Amino acid sequence: MRNKGTTSPSRIRLAFVVTVLSVMVTGVALCISRSNVAFAATQLKIVFQSFRDGNREIYLMNPDGSDQTNLSNNPAADQDPSISSASSKIAFDSTRDDRFQIYVMDADGSNQINLSNNLADDISPSFSPDGSKIAFVSFRDGNSEIYVMNSDGSGQIDLSNNSASDFDPSFSHDGSKIAFRSARDGNDEIYVMNADGSSPIRLTNNSALD
Ligand SMILES: [Ca+2]
Ligand SMILES: [Ca+2]
């Protein structure tokens, strides 16, 4: 179960791709929060995860591929980076404290802090565009839910509150919406809700996995 957030990157977080591309072109702050790669337009850096050291690590590189640097540098699994141009912070999840938890670090890899800090798995962090919030997935309620917290780890709130699987949150460019994947209607579909969890709307509707 704990690997679910990383085994299906092709199925996730597609709802805001058009917005993401326009943001990148116009050079305004962040960006994307896909499972393995995030692009910080204003910082001209790309953060990604790599298994090149025998375990998953968070790396940073220039857009031309130069200066690839291991930021997380820990024998545990470190994955799912989300970079905030607004705050110059990188959120990720890691098993270094046994369960997957949401961590944040500075863009040079310093000051790595456990933000979610509970006994259940927490994965798939995604910064809001202004860097003030982090959406993530938590299993603390017995099934996966979309949570949001302040960027210091305070105020952790269940937004999806549904007995089905909910995964892969991604903020819209203005921070007002969160797209995610849910199986609440029988199979995986893409949904969008307000950033406070209200008014979830199903965007896809088919028998395949979205
Ligand atoms: Ca690692
Ligand atoms: Ca759920």
Ligand SMILES: [Ca+2]
């Ligand atoms: Ca479907």
